Every structure is written in C-alpha cells, then in structure tokens.
Amino acid sequence: MIEEISACDERLVKVSGAAGTGKTAALIARAARLINDGADPSTILMVASTxxxxxxxxxxxxxxxxxDNAPAANEVAITTALNAAVAVLGTPAACEATDRKPRLLAGFEYNFFIEDMKTTGQSRRQLKNVMDLFDRHWCSYDTSEDxxxxxxxxxxxxxxxxxxxALGAMLPNEAPYLAARFLQENPEGRAQCGFEVVLADDFQNLSHAQQTLVCLLANRQVMVAGNSNETATCASPLPHPDGFTQFENLRNGVTCFQLETAFNNVKATAFADALAVAGADSQALTAQKRDGSATDITLVKWNMAEDEFNSLTKYLRALIADREIEESQMCVVVPNKRWARTMQQALGKRGIKTSADGAFPGLVGDPRDAARSQALIAFTKLxxxxxxxDVVAWRAWCGYGHQLTHSDTWGRLLEYARQQGIPVLEALPAVAQAVAGGTEPFMKAKLIAERYNQGREFIEKNSRRKGFGLTxxxxxxxxxxxxxTLDTLAGDEDAATVYAVLRDKEMNPTFTEGAHILRISSYENMVGCNYQYVVITGCVDGLMPARDAFEVVSTDEDRKRVMDAERRLFAGAVAKARDELMLSTFSRAQLELAEKTKMQVTRVRSDGDDRIALLRPTTFIAEARNAAPSTIGGQMLLSKYDLA
Structure with a gap:
C-alpha cells in the first residue's frame, strides 16, 4: 500500500494507520517518487510537528x-507549520498586507511582553487567562474578532x-493564523508562496489555523497522514484532531488509505496499541498485522533512582560496544530537564557523546534578577x-535587573513615541539626547537614556569583534x-552569524548530527522520529504520567485529561522502537529528589539519616496487561555483560 500511496497523484489524499504502520514512510516514499520522476525538489513542502x-x-x-540522489533532499522544504507561516509572512506582499513582521518572540522575550501587558492593571493570572483566550481563537482560526x-x-x-x-514582533500562535488569513484573502500572494505538493505528517497535532495554512499552501496536491489517537501537544497548544478525522467529510474527492501492518518491533507496537485501546474505550485504531522485529521488550527495575543513571549507562556502554550499534540510532527518552542533564552527564562519564539540545526549553532565567539571567543578558548583548x-533586544536590555522589568518606564517610552509620531528606534536616541540636554520627556526617562547609552557604547566598542573575542x-x-554551540565555532564568525546560530538553536532546536552521537529526547520530541533502540527512563508514577494525573484536589475531568495526554505521549515513544525497546524504573528515591521532581510517593521510610520515598512503576505498565513488557532486575541485566 505504501507503494500505491507513493504513486497516488490525486489532489487530496489522507493516510491513516496505527502506531508504526508506516504513515511517515508513505510520505517519504511519495516525495522520493516525485523527485525520482523528475519533479523539482523545491516545489515540495513536507511538514512535521517538531x-x-x-x-x-x-x-x-x-x-x-x-x-546518488540524496543531495536533492536538501532542496525540499522540510519544516514545521509554524516556520512555514513565518516564511509566508516574511514575503513583501504579506508584510505589506498585514503591516507586521514575523519576528517571533522567544520564551524569555515573551516574559517582557507580559510585563508590559501588566500596565493595563491586570494581574499576571488575569493576563494568562486573557492570552490563553487569544491563543484559543488564533489556533481555532476564528477569522472574526467578534x-x-x-x-x-x-x-x-x-x-x-x-x-x-512597537516591538515589530509576533506571538508564535498568532503567526499561523495571520499567514492563513493572508493566503485566503490574497490569491496572488498564495500563488507566490505555494508549493506543487504538500505532505503533512501527524496532521492531527496541528492547530486548526496550521491545518488551514498547510492546505492553502498546496497548488496541486496535499497529502496528510496521522491518527487522532496519537494526538500530542507539540506543534500547537491546541491540536485539532477533528481536522484529521473529518478531513474527507469536509472536502470533496478525498482519496483515503488506511495502513494496517505495523513494521516496527512487533511487541512494542502491540504495547502501544494496548495503551491506545486503554485510553479510547476500545475504539482506537490498531494494527491488523505485524511484520517487524520480534525482539523482546524489557522493563528493567532498579533499586534507587541513582542506579538508573549509574548502572543503566554502564549497561548501555557495554551494549553499544557489543552490538556495534551506531549511537545515533539509539535514543534515551527522559521525563524532565533534570533527568536529561543528569543522564547526559552520566553517559558522558562513560565516554558516550550525546545531544540533548532542545530536549527541553533552552534559555530560562528571571530577567528581574540580573544574577539569575546571565544567559539571557549575554544572548541579548549578542x-x-x-x-x-531589533526593538525586542532593546526592550530586554532596558528591563534586566528590575522587579517589574521597568515596564512602566518602557510604556511611557511607547507613549512618547506615539505622541511624537516616530518609531521606538528613533524615540530611544531622542530621549537620550533630551536627557543629556537637561530635560526629561517623561517620568524616569533618565533610566531609558542611561540604558540606551550603555547599549550604544557596548555596540560601538564591540561591533567589529569576531569569533572567540566576540563571545x-x-x-x-x-x-x-x-x-x-560555541564548541562548533571556527573562531572567525561575526555577530550576525553567531547570533543566527544561537537563535536557531533556541527557536528551532535539532539534534547534533553524527553517527556516534546518542540522542536524548523528551516525549514530545519523539513525535515523527524513529530509532533502532529506544530506552525510556524514569518510568515511575509522577514522572510518567505526571503527578497532576493523581492529584486529589483536581476534578476527575482534569485528572483524566492529563492521564490521556500522558498516555498518548508514552505510547508514542514506545512505538518508535524499530528493533529494541527498554523501559527503566526504580522502586525508591531520596525524598528530596522525589519531591523536587514531583514523583508520586506511596510511602516514606527512614534509612539511617536519609528519608527514602517508595515509588510505583508507571501505571501504564498495568494498563497494557498482557502486552506489557516482562520485568528484569537491574543486577540480572548487568550480569549479561559481567557488570554486576
């Protein structure tokens, strides 16, 4: 059927199937078929969730x-729906039509935006509710503001x-909405931005606005693949699974294919299907046949959490040497940022190179405290x-180290610029000049003038620096x-080059490429990926599923919502193992560690001066019943390579 899909030239095509049945492979086969038949690779757009x-x-x-033909893959536009929106909005026609620039705010830059929004008199909680409302309507593609x-x-x-x-910026959830509206309302712009063929993977993860955008970008064919039971919140905070399930009902002439054979590890895909059924009242789409590796899947149980880092990494080192596995074909899935860092350190001590870039949010810190925002300040300086x-950079520069990030003073600057009829970039030097002349255009203008002068002095002093002197x-x-990132620099790059690399890492993280670099991933970033060997760590209640799934103060509806979302993420990671799958759990952890990482503690015991939390393996093991992996003790696992 994948061969049939690759040759399908119908305008509207939908490909559905259970986990591991080759939905992504079908899209890849279609793209390869088009290129091998002579299509211009640059006329093909492939959309992924992450x-x-x-x-x-x-x-x-x-x-x-x-x-021989592999270089053509570099010419195909392969991106996310968000980046596709940015590309559309960056065209001259879109900039003119929307009067906006697609300069997206990074996570820490968004915090300054929220502080500036507080000048309306609303609290952070009120603003969160309002911004959630805006996001909901942008993602839902409500084209009217009624x-x-x-x-x-x-x-x-x-x-x-x-x-x-004033910032010349845009919010991430706003971009797909504006891009779709532009394409819908400007036929000429749509013709200029479109692609002959658009292939969208995991279509159910996209928001309504993103799905609309993807379809509008297709001139000749749009092919979507997915499964509503695999919906994950990774491409949008509000995925629209109905857009996939109802794809053929909302459009005429849709050709539908349903893949029925799972090709990855047969026990892993059976495990994933069992979890899908457990969460969907037996209505989930499951594979009818399995034709992959029959290698056993294993749940290894350690005594303490520290054993997972120390002993599991020792085992993985021996496994790689024994099997001669390319490390890039192995992925370690972690439940949180702390696990990612600790696992990376433990693997590094074993001599294993890893890439955990973007496994979890990159630049974090409190801009109100200069001591806790060193990375943010350095990024802004660059x-x-x-x-x-870049007005966003100046806004951040003027706000560091103040309890309210000087939002009131920045607001007065914006008002001054509006009254003078000039942009912010002209208002900044105008205020500095006025203050130097002894006048203050508005309250605390001296502060803005001081920060601006410091910034200009820094720029003039360092604008010609390159490479390591620059960093x-x-x-x-x-x-x-x-x-x-700095380790990869040659040492002669200018500021624009280094900043472009760092911003791309922040906004569009990817794994460092290399055959001998093992990948460490979050559950969300497993979407759309596939590995020979998958190791899922931290398989205890509270880490997976998150503790919110058990909170007694929450409503049944809230707990079920969290449990269902976590189950889909877990099942998705399980199904990505082509050959081997190992899950790792532990029965005890230091109470301090358990509380900091929000593990679900069943009891607490004293062990000398230590307080030990007793834990349960993830509830998803029991849910899968007969499809669940067999359990093996950690010491028995180590004994396979005489490591016990």
Whole structure:
C-alpha cells in the first residue's frame, strides 16, 4: 500500500494507520517518487510537528533517495507549520498586507511582553487567562474578532497590538493564523508562496489555523497522514484532531488509505496499541498485522533512582560496544530537564557523546534578577551586536535587573513615541539626547537614556569583534547554555552569524548530527522520529504520567485529561522502537529528589539519616496487561555483560 500511496497523484489524499504502520514512510516514499520522476525538489513542502521531526524526515528522505540522489533532499522544504507561516509572512506582499513582521518572540522575550501587558492593571493570572483566550481563537482560526467581550478583553487586545506593533514582533500562535488569513484573502500572494505538493505528517497535532495554512499552501496536491489517537501537544497548544478525522467529510474527492501492518518491533507496537485501546474505550485504531522485529521488550527495575543513571549507562556502554550499534540510532527518552542533564552527564562519564539540545526549553532565567539571567543578558548583548535595530533586544536590555522589568518606564517610552509620531528606534536616541540636554520627556526617562547609552557604547566598542573575542565580550563564554554551540565555532564568525546560530538553536532546536552521537529526547520530541533502540527512563508514577494525573484536589475531568495526554505521549515513544525497546524504573528515591521532581510517593521510610520515598512503576505498565513488557532486575541485566 505504501507503494500505491507513493504513486497516488490525486489532489487530496489522507493516510491513516496505527502506531508504526508506516504513515511517515508513505510520505517519504511519495516525495522520493516525485523527485525520482523528475519533479523539482523545491516545489515540495513536507511538514512535521517538531523541528526534530523535520530533521528526521530529511534524514530518512536522504536514505530513500539513495546515495546518488540524496543531495536533492536538501532542496525540499522540510519544516514545521509554524516556520512555514513565518516564511509566508516574511514575503513583501504579506508584510505589506498585514503591516507586521514575523519576528517571533522567544520564551524569555515573551516574559517582557507580559510585563508590559501588566500596565493595563491586570494581574499576571488575569493576563494568562486573557492570552490563553487569544491563543484559543488564533489556533481555532476564528477569522472574526467578534468573540472579544468589551472590557478587560478589549483593553488587553488593544494593548497587545500596541506592544507587539512597537516591538515589530509576533506571538508564535498568532503567526499561523495571520499567514492563513493572508493566503485566503490574497490569491496572488498564495500563488507566490505555494508549493506543487504538500505532505503533512501527524496532521492531527496541528492547530486548526496550521491545518488551514498547510492546505492553502498546496497548488496541486496535499497529502496528510496521522491518527487522532496519537494526538500530542507539540506543534500547537491546541491540536485539532477533528481536522484529521473529518478531513474527507469536509472536502470533496478525498482519496483515503488506511495502513494496517505495523513494521516496527512487533511487541512494542502491540504495547502501544494496548495503551491506545486503554485510553479510547476500545475504539482506537490498531494494527491488523505485524511484520517487524520480534525482539523482546524489557522493563528493567532498579533499586534507587541513582542506579538508573549509574548502572543503566554502564549497561548501555557495554551494549553499544557489543552490538556495534551506531549511537545515533539509539535514543534515551527522559521525563524532565533534570533527568536529561543528569543522564547526559552520566553517559558522558562513560565516554558516550550525546545531544540533548532542545530536549527541553533552552534559555530560562528571571530577567528581574540580573544574577539569575546571565544567559539571557549575554544572548541579548549578542542580539544587539548582530542587529542594533531589533526593538525586542532593546526592550530586554532596558528591563534586566528590575522587579517589574521597568515596564512602566518602557510604556511611557511607547507613549512618547506615539505622541511624537516616530518609531521606538528613533524615540530611544531622542530621549537620550533630551536627557543629556537637561530635560526629561517623561517620568524616569533618565533610566531609558542611561540604558540606551550603555547599549550604544557596548555596540560601538564591540561591533567589529569576531569569533572567540566576540563571545567573550558578549559574556557567552563559560555559560552551560551555549557551550555546545560555541564548541562548533571556527573562531572567525561575526555577530550576525553567531547570533543566527544561537537563535536557531533556541527557536528551532535539532539534534547534533553524527553517527556516534546518542540522542536524548523528551516525549514530545519523539513525535515523527524513529530509532533502532529506544530506552525510556524514569518510568515511575509522577514522572510518567505526571503527578497532576493523581492529584486529589483536581476534578476527575482534569485528572483524566492529563492521564490521556500522558498516555498518548508514552505510547508514542514506545512505538518508535524499530528493533529494541527498554523501559527503566526504580522502586525508591531520596525524598528530596522525589519531591523536587514531583514523583508520586506511596510511602516514606527512614534509612539511617536519609528519608527514602517508595515509588510505583508507571501505571501504564498495568494498563497494557498482557502486552506489557516482562520485568528484569537491574543486577540480572548487568550480569549479561559481567557488570554486576
């Protein structure tokens, strides 16, 4: 059937199937068939849920094209729906039509936006509720703003437009909405931005706006693949699974294919299907046949959490040497950022190179506390050197180290710029000049003038620096957040080049490529990927599923919502094992560690001076019943390689 799909030239095509049945493989086969038949690779768009999924698509397309034709894979547009929206909005026609620039706010930059929104008098909780409302309507592709209720919502909406307009920036959930509206309302722009063929993987994960955008970008054919039971919140905070399940009902002439044979490890896909059924009242789509590796799947049980890091990594080192497995074909799945860092350190001590870039949010810190935002300040300094006209960078620069990030003063600057009829970039030097002349255009204008002058002085002093001199001047050296990227520099890059690399890592993280680099992934970033050997760590209640699934103070509905979402993520990771799957759990942990990482503690015991938390293996093991993996003790596992 995959061969039949690859040859299908119908305008609208839907491919569905259970986990591991080759939905992604079908899209790759279609792209490879088009290229081998002479299609221009640049006329093909492939959409993934995450940047890691996009990276995997390109790697697999190269392999499918063969050695001679593999370079054509680099010409295919393989990206996320969000980045496709940014590309559309960056065209001259879209910039003119929307009067906006697709300069997306990074996570830490969004915090400044929220502080500036507080000048409306609303609390952070109120603003969160309002912004969640805006996101919901953007993601749902509500093309009218009639849903705005006069009062707090209208005030917040107007303020958001003012702040974003002054920054020359855009919110991530806003971009697909604006891009889809532009394409729908501008036929000429749609013709310029479109692709002959659009192939969208895991279509159910996209928001309604993203799905609309993807379809509007297709001139000749759109092929979507997915399964609503595999819906994950990774491409959008509000995925739209109905957009996939109802795809053929909402459109005429849709050709549908349903894949029925699972090709990955047969026990892993059976395990994933059992979990899907457990969460969908037996209505989940499951594989009818299995034709993959029959290797056993294993649940290894350690005594303490520390054993998972120390002993499991020792075993993996021996396994790699014994099997001669390429480390890039092995993925360790972790439940949180702490697990990612600790596992990376433990594997590094074993001599195993790893990539955990983007496994969890990159640049974090509190901009209100300069001591806790060193990485943010260094990133902003580099941003100023790379692009002194980036208002977002100036906004951040003017706000570090203050309890309210100087939001009131920045708001007065915006008002001053509006009154003078000039953009913020002109208002900044105008205020500095006025203060130097002895006048203060508005309250606390001296503060803005001081920060602006410091920024200009820094730019003038360091604008010509390159390479390591540049990174030292910006304060990047010695910071863990940038070490991996800085290690790849040649040493002669200018500020624009280094900043582009760091921003791309922040906004579009991918794994470091290399045959001997093991990958460490979050559950969300397993979507769209596939590995020979998958190890899922931290398989205890509280880590997976999250403790919110057990909180007695929550409603049954809230607990079920969390449990269902976590089950889909867990099942999705399980199904990504082509050959071997190992799950790792432990029965005890130091109470302090258990509380910090929100494990679900069943009892607490004293062990000398230590307090030990007793834990349960993830509830999903019991849910899978006969399809669950067999359990083996950690010491028995180590004995296979005389490591006990």
């Amino acid at each position: 940047t890691f999924g996009a990276q995997a698509l390109r790697e697999r397309l190269r392999a499918a094209l063969g050695e 849903w705005l209720i006069p009062g707090e919502q209208t005030v917040a909406w107007q303020r958001a437009q003012e702040v974003l307009g 941003n100023l050197l790379a692009n002194p006209e 030292r001047a910006a304060g990047l050296d010695g910071l863990r957040e940038f070490k991996g």
